[in-house]
Amino acid sequence: xxxxxxxxxxxxxxxxxxxxxxxxxxxxxxxxxxxxxxxxxxxxxxxxxxxxxxxxxxxxxxxxxxxxxxxxxxxxxxxxxxxxxxxxxxxxxxxxxxxxxxxxxxxxxxxxxxxxxxxxxxxxxxxxxxxxxxxxxxxxxxxxxxxxxxxxxxxxxxxxxxxxxxxxx
Amino acid sequence: xxxxxxxxxxxxxxxxxxxxxxxxxxxxxxxxxxxxxxxxxxxxxxxxxxxxxxxxxxxxxxxxxxxxxxxxxxxxxxxxxxxxxxxxxxxxxxxxxxxxxxxxxxxxxxxxxxxxxxxxxxxxxxxxxxxxxxxxxxxxxxxxxxxxxxxxxxxxxxxxxxxxxxxxxxxxxxxxxxxxxxxxxxxxxxxxxxxxxxxxxxxxxxxxxxxxxxxxxxxxxxxxxxxxxxxxxxxxxxxxxxxxxxxxxxxxxxxxxxxxxxxxxxxxxxxxxxxxxxxxxxxxx
Numbered sequence: 192x193x194x195x196x197x198x199x200x201x202x203x204x205x206x207x208x209x210x211x212x213x214x215x216x217x218x219x220x221x222x223x224x225x226x227x228x229x230x231x232x233x234x235x236x237x238x239x240x241x242x243x244x245x246x247x248x249x250x251x252x253x254x255x256x257x258x259x260x261x262x263x264x265x266x267x268x269x270x271x272x273x274x275x276x277x278x279x280x281x282x283x284x285x286x287x288x289x290x291x292x293x294x295x296x297x298x299x300x301x302x303x304x305x306x307x308x309x310x311x312x313x314x315x316x317x318x319x320x321x322x323x324x325x326x327x328x329x330x331x332x333x334x335x336x337x338x339x340x341x342x343x344x345x346x347x348x349x350x351x352x353x354x355x356x357x358x359x360x
Numbered sequence: 361x362x363x364x365x366x367x368x369x370x371x372x373x374x375x376x377x378x379x380x381x382x383x384x385x386x387x388x389x390x391x392x393x394x395x396x397x398x399x400x401x402x403x404x405x406x407x408x409x410x411x412x413x414x415x416x417x418x419x420x421x422x423x424x425x426x427x428x429x430x431x432x433x434x435x436x437x438x439x440x441x442x443x444x445x446x447x448x449x450x451x452x453x454x455x456x457x458x459x460x461x462x463x464x465x466x467x468x469x470x471x472x473x474x475x476x477x478x479x480x481x482x483x484x485x486x487x488x489x490x491x492x493x494x495x496x497x498x499x500x501x502x503x504x505x506x507x508x509x510x511x512x513x514x515x516x517x518x519x520x521x522x523x524x525x526x527x528x529x530x531x532x533x534x535x536x537x538x539x540x541x542x543x544x545x546x547x548x549x550x551x552x553x554x555x556x557x558x559x560x561x562x563x564x565x566x567x568x569x570x571x572x573x574x575x576x577x578x579x580x581x582x583x584x585x586x587x588x589x590x591x592x593x594x595x596x597x598x599x600x601x602x603x604x605x606x607x608x609x610x611x612x613x614x615x616x617x618x619x620x621x622x623x624x625x626x627x628x629x630x631x632x633x634x635x636x637x638x639x640x641x642x643x644x645x
Contacts, residue, residue, distance in 0.1 A: 193368055210368030210411065211401075232361055234399050235551075240465055246439070249465045252398045256368050257391075257415055303464065321550045322463025 195259040199224065200268025208255050214248075215239045217255035218265060226267040226295055230324070237323030240296035240303075241265045247303035249322070266295035269302070277347065278302050278340040287336035289327035297323050301337045309345055313338070363401035370413040374420065374499050374529055377412060381525045382501055384410045390527065391415070392435060392474025395466045420473070420529060423447055432531040434473025439464075441472060451533045453541035453561040453573075453642075457488040460543060463551040473528045476513070479520050479582070481617075482553035484545065486514060486583030487575030489531065491559045497530035498522055505529070514582035536573075539563045542641035544634040545577070548621065554578050555621045556630040560638035562593070569593045569643055579614040579631055586610050589635060598643035600636070607635040 192207040199222060206221055218224040218241070227250060230238030234252040241250045242264040250263075269276040275283065278301050288294045297320065304311060304319030311319065316337045317330070325333065366389075371377040381388055389408035391397055392415075400406050414420055420435035423444040430450050432441065438458045441447050448455050461467055461475075461484050475485040476496065489496075494510040498521070508521045515521060522528050545557040557577030563570045572593040574586040592606035616627035 209365065211363040211365055213362060213398075213402075216362065232402065234395065234466070237463070237465060243468075246468045247465045248469055251402075252395055252466075253469065254368075254391075254394070254398070254413075256370070257394070257413060300465065319464060322465045 193256050193259075195256055197255075197258055197260070198262045200263070200265055210254065210256050212255040213251055214241070214243075214253040214255050214258050214263070215250035217258075218250060218263070224265050224267050227265045228292060228295055230292065230296070235322075235324065236293070236296070237300060237320075238293050238296040240299040240323065242299060242303065245306075247300050264299075266299060269298070276302070277343045278305070278337070281336040281340035281343060282333070285332050285336035285339055287329065287332040289325075289329045293323060293325045293327075297325070297333055301333075301340065304337065305341055305344060309348075310341055311337070361402045361404065363398070364404060364407040366401075366408055367410045368413065369410060370416045372416050372418075374417060374527065375503065377414060377417060378499055378501060378525065378527055380410075380412050381527065384412070386524060388412050390477075392477070393437060393469045393471040394474075395462070395470040396474070396478050396480065414527075425450075425535075426532070428535050430533045430535060432472055432533065434476075434528045434530060435471050436473070438467035438470050438472065442467065450535040450537050451488075451492055452539065453488045453492055453536070453543065453559055454485075454533065456541050457484045457543040457545075457557070457559055460484055460545045460554075460557075466551075472531060476531065477520055477522055477528050479514055479518050480553070481517060481581055481583065482555075482578040484543065484554060484557055484577060486510075487557060487559040487577040488543065488561075489533075489575075490514075490583050490585045491561055491573040491575035492533050492536060493573070494534075495532040496521070496528055497532060499527045499529045501525055507532070511585065517581040536561055536563075539571075540642040540644050542638045544638035544641070546630055546634055556616070556627050556634055558631065558634040558638040560635065560642040562598075562639060562642040564598065564643055568595060568597045569639075570595075572639065572642075574610070574635060574639070576610070576614065576631060576635075579611075579616045579627060581615070584614060586612075586635065588612050589639075593639065598640060598645040600640065600645075603636050603639050603643075603645075607632060607639060610635045 230236035
């Protein structure tokens with residue numbers, strides 16, 4: 192067993208794990224964070240996508256011991272004070288899910304896409320979500336949701352910079 | 361599936377990693393980014409007794425410049441290479457090829473050194489490394505290092521010049537500043553391994569091709585360099601007709617596999633078409 196320390200969704204954890212424990216397994220089985228799901232088990236589908244130090248990874252393809260000392264954000268850590276993250280809100284409003292199984296990974300990867308490119312084209316969204324599979328093939332509304340979230344996030348950030356300017360003047 | 365049990369070591373220096381390799385011999389497996397190794401362990405295709413994680417060795421990370429060479433640490437991720445302006449400027453071919461590897465999540469974790477040592481013939485890093493004349497720096501026991509040309513690095517399917525007890529530490533790439541580059545990859549579905557890929561980089565002079573380098577992905581048990589094509593391209597104008605004639609010999613020395621994605625002859629046909637497209641794009645035509 193190996194001791195690991197990890198911050199997950201803003202909370203610090205310290206646990207003994209077997210080195211072979213996958214990060215997704217640690218999140219689900221040790222921490223009870225079942226919002227992150229296991230889809231394919233072959234690192235293809237992206238359903239288990241989480242952020243490791245702010246960057247998207249497939250958590251079935253990372254050992255928990257590799258994340259020792261690092262920070263993880265899961266789908267359960269996106270909402271703040273009961274308010275959905277703009278990407279979650281947009282998935283809800285655009286009906287960007289059918290069975291919902293791919294949704295946690297889709298949302299986490301969509302956040303990563305928007306972090307690197309706040310105003311992506313449809314093609315850039317599709318390429319950014321290349322590693323996430325939706326077996327319902329509901330891609331059309333997923334792309335629409337990411338576009339809507341991009342709009343919401345950019346108007347929110349321009350509103351907050353406008354109010355910051357108003358305060359400073 | 362979860363991997364079989366193993367002991368985990370996370371050395372913080374190359375010297376410690378090499379010492380761990382010496383101690384555990386062929387019982388040990390080296391973990392780089394893990395994007396190929398972890399699926400292999402999960403499916404129990406391999407069950408090493410010891411896993412040596414290189415993720416906590418700072419000296420293996422990052423891109424730097426050393427005179428007329430770029431130096432890429434073996435544990436530099438694909439994403440870090442893509443973000444490196446030095447690579448885009450001096451080895452554009454490597455950036456172009458890496459941009460096609462798998463998907464964003466995999467590119468955040470996967471490493472250039474891991475891919476080279478894994479030596480999957482369908483991987484996208486070997487062909488540009490060959491075409492750019494990369495040199496691979498390998499650390500061995502007692503602090504020794506040796507440098508192997510990319511040409512001599514790939515020995516067979518999943519086999520390289522990195523011997524038992526050795527570790528790839530750096531990839532040194534001669535700068536190809538101002539060379540046009542293109543990686544033409546043929547796949548049936550997104551984030552698939554290359555059925556065939558062609559890496560081409562070209563230095564143009566006065567509207568014609570002054571120098572060209574061409575590497576092939578998945579056209580044999582190792583990445584291959586198409587030297588006859590490189591020679592035939594010298595002095596040619598970057599026109600469809602001239603390039604079509606110059607790439608006709610691209611299949612000399614190839615031995616592509618036959619599998620569910622296509623038989624050997626189909627791959628040879630693809631290589632001809634993709635090489636033409638890659639060279640024309642690299643030449644800006």
